Structure formats: structure tokens, C-alpha cells
Amino acid sequence: MNITTPTTLSAAQYDGLAELLIDVINAGGSVGFFAPLQKETALEYWRQVKAEMESGLVLFIAEMDGVLVGSVQLAPSPKANGQHRAEVRKLITHTDYRGKGIASRLMQAVEDHALACGKTLLVLDTHLGRPAEAIYQHLGWTRVGVIPDYAAGTDGSLHATVVFYKQLA
Template identity: 55%
Template sequence: MITIRQIKTNQEADQLVLIQLVRLLQNAVHQGASVGFLSPLSDAQAMAYWTGVFESLQSDLVLWVAEVDGQVVGSVQLALCMKANGRHRADVQKLFVHSDYRGHGISSRLLTELEAFAIEQKRSLLVLDTEAGSLAEKIYQHWAWVRVGEIPQYAGRPDGQLTATCYYYKTLAVPVA
């Protein structure tokens, strides 16, 4: 059974979750996902990344994990804009599902949870960027995200080859109080 859990504090992000997130990130990078890292991604680099994420959990970052039998198999983050003129928006970041668990609706479950939270927090505008031409693009389009455009040669794939990034947004219906 798949469960989606928000990791709210550094304390909840215990050592076991940290190690599982390290493996999840390494899996995404080593499978070729352009998510900010080059391959091979060492344990130390991945650990440093997640430690930074955990430190931001009590400020502007929200983290969800998808678990199957207590094992982390997916995750996604929402970075809340803290600028005075941007309190209505947030950035979706680092959506990963372990390659052994793809195609079972796990990213859909993560995004559904994230959107419900965003609505609750009155974040009516979500934005993200992802590698142009990737499967993730199809998935965001499936979920009614609007493609804005792309920037060529924006980021390196895990093998270092530069690739285009495309930008998306989605507006959410936030009930007026």
C-alpha cells in the first residue's frame, strides 16, 4: 500500500528516511534525470543535499514522501515564496519516484497531496521547471499544467550534456475566506 506523508520537522526526518532519500535521489540521477546533479552522485553529496532540505523544513520548504511498506519510494517538495508580494505562489521541486515503482500513480498521489496543501495555504499559483522533452513534461501536461516556454541549454544532464528546460504554471482555485 502506498502512503503519502509530509515530513514536517527535522526530527521526523530521521536517519532512516535520510538514507532512503539519498538512495532515491541517486536512483533518479543514475537513471538520467536532470534534477540538478551530475553522475555519479556520491553518498556524501546526496546526504549534504538532503541535510540542507531538512534544515529548511521549518521555514519555506515542505517535503512529502511516498512510502511502500515503510520504504521511501518517492518524494516531492514545495518551496513557498516568502516575498511580501509573492505569498500567493510556490515552486514545485524535485518530484522523484524510484524507477522500480514508476507507472503506479505515485507521482499523481504526491502531486494531489501537494495541491491540497497549497490550496489550504492559499497558494493559488504553482510554478515549476523541468527538462524539455522528458516524461515529466507529459505528466505535468496530463495534470493540466500550462507550458510557458523553454530555455535552450539551461542545465546539464547527469552526463554533463546541456539540455533545455521548460517552465510551467498551474493556477489553483483557492476559496475566498
């Protein structure tokens, strides 16, 4: 597996990221979109991510045998009093490649990069009761609490999110 932090995205990477997001959303993932996710919507999202990369967001992508199989984002705090912290966003792994350590490797890459950039505190949130919650706990993240009715599901019902943090130093 190869994990990179591209500063620009090729057409193939845009397509791979779009297909990854579509796979995750259409399999029930809760990362801001409703299923079925259309390719143009996914491509537009990744174009927005690319624009954020120009102002500090770091995108990590995982590839296996030429297939884009996972990604995660690190968003440094823009606040003067928050230069020591960053938010981890949208850890996603292709459903055909789950259980192979991709999420763990991506999170380790995030932590290593954050520490190298002087970040000592990371925060994230995830859908309550989903497998990601157990992954974060296994990786040493501390659960802060639950926010009820945080995001809507495709059926209109509201779901809770769990907030985590990890101190790196």
C-alpha cells in the same frame, strides 16, 4: 501508498531519501546532480533540504511497504507580493516504482496542501522531452515555454528546461 509531510527526518528517512535520489540520478534523472551520485553528496543535499524546511519548505514523501519511493517539495515564495504562489521542486520517483501513480499522488498532495495554505499559483520547471513533461501536462499544468541551454548534462552538453504553471483557484 502513504504520503506524509514530515517536519523532521529520521536516520532511516535520510537514508531512504539518499537512496531515492541516487537511484533517480544514476538512471539519468536531471534534478541538479551528475551521475554517479555518491551517498554522502545525496545525504548532504537532504540535510540542506531539512534546513530549508525550517524556513517554510514542505517536503512530501511517498512510502510503499516501508520503502521510500518518491518525494517532491513545495517552496512558498518569500516575497511580500508573492504570498499567493509557490514553486514545486524535485518530483522524483524510484525507478522500480514508476507507473504506479506515485508522481500523480504526490502532485495532488502538493496541490491540496498549497490550496489549504492559501496558495493559488504553482510554478515548476522540468527537463525538455523527459517523461515528467507529459505527466505535468496530463495533470492539467500549463506549459509557458522553453528556456534553452538551462542545465548541463554529465557530458557537458546543455539542455533546455520547460516552465509550467497551475492556477489552483
